[in-house]
Amino acid sequence: MCARDSRRAGALAAPTLGLLAWLLGGLSVAQTAPVPAAPQPAPAVKQARPGAGPAAPAQSADGRYGIVILAATVNVHAEPATNSVVIAKLEQGLRLDADKRRGNWYHVSLPEGQGGWIVYVVGKAAPDFAVDAAPGIARARPGGESAGAPVEAPPGAAAPGPLPDDEVVQKIPGAQPLMAPIPTIEPWQVPPPAPLLPRETIPVPDRWRLTDELGLIHQHWYDPYNPNTIKGDRPIFGNDWFFPVTLVSDTQFEWRKLPTSVGAQSTQNAQENDQFGNGRQSTFTENLIASFSLLKGDTTFKPPELEFRLVPVFNYNVSEAQEVGVLNIDPRRGTTRYDHFAAIQEGFVDYEYHIASERYDFDDVRVGIQPFISDFRGFLFQDEPLGIRFFGNRDNNQWQYNVAGFQRLEKDTNSGLNDVGRPPRKDYVLAANLYKQDFFVPGFTLQGTIIYNNNVETATFLNTNGFQVRPAIFGSILPHPYHVTYLGLNGDGHFGPWNTTATLYYANGRDSASQFTGRPADISAFYGVAEVSRDFDWFRIRGTVLYATGDSNPYGNRETGFDAILENPQVAGAETSYWISQAVPLIGGGGVALSGRNGVLADLRSSQDQGQSNFINPGVTLIGVGTDVDVAPGWRVIGNLNELWFNNTTVLSVLRNQGNIDRNIGTDLSAALQFRPLFSQNIVLNASAGVLFPGKALQQLYNVEGAKTQYSILFNILLTY
Secondary structure, X not given: OOHHHHHHHXXXXXXXXXXXXXXXXXXXXXXXXXXXXXXXXXXXXXXXXXXXXXXXXXXXXXXXXXXXXXXXXXXXXXXXXXXXXXXXXXXXXXXXXXXXXXXXXXXXXOOOOOEEEEEOOOOOOOOOEEEEOOOOOOOOOOOOOOOOOXXXXXXXXXOOOOOOHHHOOOOOOOOOOOOOOOOOOOHHHOOOOXXXXXXXXXXXXXXXXXXXXXXXXXXXXXXXXXXXXXXXXXXXXXXXXXXXXXXXXXXXXXXXXXXXXXXXXXXXXXXXOOOEOXXXXXEEEEEEEEEEEEEEOOOOOOOOOEEEEEEEEEEEEEEEEOOOOOOOOOHHHXXXXXXXXXXXXXXXXXXXXXXXXXXXXXXXXXXXXXXEEOOOOOOOXXXXXXXXXXXXXXXXXXXXXXXXXXEOOOEXXXXXXXXXXXXXXXXXXXXXXXXXXXXXXXXXXXXXXXXXXXXXXXXXXXXXXXXXXXXXXXXXXXXXXEEEEEEEEEEEEEEOOEEEEEEEEEEEEEEOOOOXXXXXXXXXXXXXXXXXXXXXXXXXXXXXXXXXXXXXXXXXXXXXXXXXXXXXXXXXXXXXXXHHHOOEEOXXXXXXXXXXXXXXXXXXXXXXXXXXXXXXXXXXXXXXXXXXXXXXXXXXXXXXXXXXXXXXXXXXXXXXXXXXXXXXXXXXXXXXXXEOOOOOOOEEEEEXXXXXXXXXXXXXXXXXXXXXXXXXXXXXXEEEO
């Protein structure tokens, strides 16, 4: 051993000997004094990962815990195991008590009286619920007297044992765990508000006038574009009584040229003895329409419970013709006629007597003068008759129904409006139909309908201008009561991009006295219409086919010419078409027209509004194409081209005593322009022109006059408030 090592050994030997001496002295003392127990080692501490969530909640001294649900939902298990059955879900904000704890599982009592277990996931960044280990002890403010005060266990309570190793989270030595217990809040411990606190709400009469109270909109009775009481936007009284008012001005100027017959006793020019005279005519018509409704109900979410409606119409019209005897049967009345009329077009009570579902499927009954249309386009019956109608829907409006009975009202001759000053007609209509939406494909509605028309009119009736309209001056001119049943199938909607309207009717009934034989005759006739169209961005093209059977033997015991009750067909150009809009007279064949005003059927009736149906007629076929072009947001151009034929001209040959009349009526060409300056329906301007290039049939019926082109020009101003 070197000198350096020996010096290190000598230096260590001295303190070692001193330590041994001290230990020997301590042993002697230990023999006379008791030895204290060695301290127990602390439980093992499990290391938490950096960034871990909160630690396990503290143990409760009395075994009770306060629970506050923090997550959206917390599952309640039947047993303290994650694979046990979930018996309930607790929602966020719920406060409840736990009376047991098993590890991290807490036994809670549910509001329904059951009990279950919820688990506290240790280390989760956002715990599902908060735990208060002393729910019965009031918490003071931080730093107050009770802050951090020890919780004494009640007498007899067992001291809580140590937590398992997996439930101990490391903390900073000498510091308390970070806990944020939520104190229990009892509603009865919250003081009531002071009586002198200022109000924080604004009282309003009802929810409709909220904008007024806030000063956002100032109501004006003449303003149709903002909330307005007389538009039905707000209650007129109470909270659910509304009084909507609608005013319409319908002004129309019309110029037309029609084949016009004259006689020696009624010609305007004394030196003329031609069969045909000057056919130019003009008409000015002004209709002021007012609609008043008083209805009860919440119209935003469900149909009205009760409604009273009245629609008066005031009409003024002026007509001019070039020949006497056209506007009035008395030639002394001249060639100008001024007329006015006031009518009630609607006047009914509507009562919703049953709500059929939570989606407000309903059953209604309506009694009085009311509008009714038998199908989608007005092919068979469109009128404002007097009657009673039951209607409603089912299956979230997938099914709709109508069951109705009507008695038709007399019409004013020159305005076409209801004449309630005369007794109702003896013309009765019973109707029932059923609609199914989304039939076969979404967007297509199918309607089945059955309509029974019983006409028992036998008295002679002259219109306001002195012309006989019932029975028609046609054939034997004998009264002919009839009854007929119409079976119909109608569809409207679209198949993909193709818009489709289709109608098929079969008429079956009995005519008590044929106009040609005076004997009873059966009625059997068909009528079909189909229109298909397709939209291409800003324009639409469409094609139309229409067919109504004609009668081939006027002297037979079967009438096969189809006729409607009161048609108003919205097809093939409608009022812009010359053939549909004008009543083309059958000169030399009686006081009837080839086609009625606002009608497409060649039914040989005396009057569309006041005459009777006639099932001895030539029938009609129409094939047409058309287009609607939206050239600008407020401008639309409409064009239609139709070719027309009679289906059987036998009855025309008999009436005119003229054989071999051709079937071709001619070509109907029309165009219309519509302008909406406000891009709404409040102001609508319409202008249209239609011409009929006569075919061989008209040339044969009207000779030289029939070879001339007939025309109609229409200008209409529609103002709506």
